[in-house]
Amino acid sequence: MEKLIQITSGRGPLECQWVVAKVLKVFLEEVKDNNIEYEIIHRENGDENLTLKSVTLLLKGENLTDFLKSWLGSICWIGKSTFRKLHKRSNWFIGIFELEGLEKINFNERDIQFQTTRSQGSGGQNVNKVNTAVRATYLPTGQSVFVQDSRSQLENKKLSIQRLKEKVLEQNIIQLQKQMQETWNNNLNVQRGNPIRTFSGTDFKKNYQDKSFKKQRNILKNELKNYKNDLN
Numbered sequence: 384m385e386k387l388i389q390i391t392s393g394r395g396p397l398e399c400q401w402v403v404a405k406v407l408k409v410f411l412e413e414v415k416d417n418n419i420e421y422e423i424i425h426r427e428n429g430d431e432n433l434t435l436k437s438v439t440l441l442l443k444g445e446n447l448t449d450f451l452k453s454w455l456g457s458i459c460w461i462g463k464s465t466f467r468k469l470h471k472r473s474n475w476f477i478g479i480f481e482l483e484g485l486e487k488i489n490f491n492e493r494d495i496q497f498q499t500t501r502s503q504g505s506g507g508q509n510v511n512k513v514n515t516a517v518r519a520t521y522l523p524t525g526q527s528v529f530v531q532d533s534r535s536q537l538e539n540k541k542l543s544i545q546r547l548k549e550k551v552l553e554q555n556i557i558q559l560q561k562q563m564q565e566t567w568n569n570n571l572n573v574q575r576g577n578p579i580r581t582f583s584g585t586d587f588k589k590n591y592q593d594k595s596f597k598k599q600r601n602i603l604k605n606e607l608k609n610y611k612n613d614l615n
Contacts, residue, residue: 384443384444384445384447384448385441385442385443385447386441386442386447386451386481387424387439387440387441387442387481387482387556388439388440388441388442388451388454388455388479388480388481388482389437389438389439389440389479389480389481389482390403390406390407390410390435390437390438390439390440390477390478390479391403391436391437391477391478391479391480392429392435392436392437392477393477393478395475395476395477397429397430397431397434397466398464398465398466398467398470398472398475399475399476399477400429400430400431400434400435400436401429401431401433401434401465401466402458402460402475402477402582403429403434403435403436403437403438403477404429404433404434404435405460405582406458406460406477406479406582407435407438409582410454410479413450414442414450417444417446417450418444419442419443419444419447419450420442420443420444421440421441421442421443422440422441422443423438423439423440424439424440424441424552424553424556425437425438425439425553425556425557426438426439431466439482439556451481453579453580454479454579454580455479455480455481455579456478456479456577456578456579457476457477457478457577457578457579458476458477458478458479458578458579458580458581458582459474459475459476459578459580459581459582460474460475460476460477460581460582460583461473461474461475461581461582461583461584462475462583462584462585465585476578479579482556490521490548490551490552492544494521494522494523495519495520495521495522495544495547496519496520496522497517497518497519497520497540497543498517498518498519498520499514499515499516499517499518499536500514500516500517500518501514501515501516502515502516502531502534514536515531515533515534515535515536515539516529516530516531516536516539517529517530517531517536517539517540517542517543518530518543519540519543519544519546519547520547521547521550521551524551524554526547526550526551526554527547528543528546528547528550529543530542530543530546
């Protein structure tokens with residue numbers, strides 16, 4: 384089973400970009416614990432170091448649907464801004480979504496056309512006399528790459544396939560992200576009130592607990608009230 388997942392700050396401020404980077408770390412820890420393979424397909428860096436506007440991952444493994452039940456949706460981080468110390472806001476939201484349309488980015492190596500040529504630049508007799516460089520073109524999209532890293536034509540061919548695949552997938556993912564962005568913007572306000580996960584503090588604790596004990600106090604008040612009614 385394969386699923387394409389996007390972790391995004393949406394149109395959120397710098398603080399949300401920071402949360403994306405922190406959530407990604409926790410997310411990948413749980414992915415590894417569940418023996419799920421992953422590949423980071425595309426990432427958009429944030430406006431400051433150690434921040435991310437969005438990251439897209441390809442997950443491969445069994446029971447992905449069950450694993451993602453505790454992740455897909457709105458994620459809330461409770462804490463003071465690490466960039467604006469006087470900012471009053473303390474709740475910051477990002478989103479984790481499955482990008483539909485994974486079947487649209489199937490990559491078939493049989494659709495690649497290869498051309499060999501002499502490598503360019505210095506490199507000795509092998510470069511000048513043997514066709515070791517490879518140009519690979521993906522016929523369905525017309526995208527191509529040119530590889531001359533190795534003196535081995537076979538190695539250059541392997542590299543060209545890998546790089547061409549990354550190039551084709553990235554373009555498709557950018558298109559999927561644009562489609563998903565509108566959905567994220569429309570659903571953000573609705574999902575803010577019901578986050579699937581909540582974190583807190585700069586150490587990004589996994590389990591946030593309400594330290595006010597308000598809920599417990601209300602329960603005790605009701606029990607006391609019922610007790611008085613029973614006495615009467």
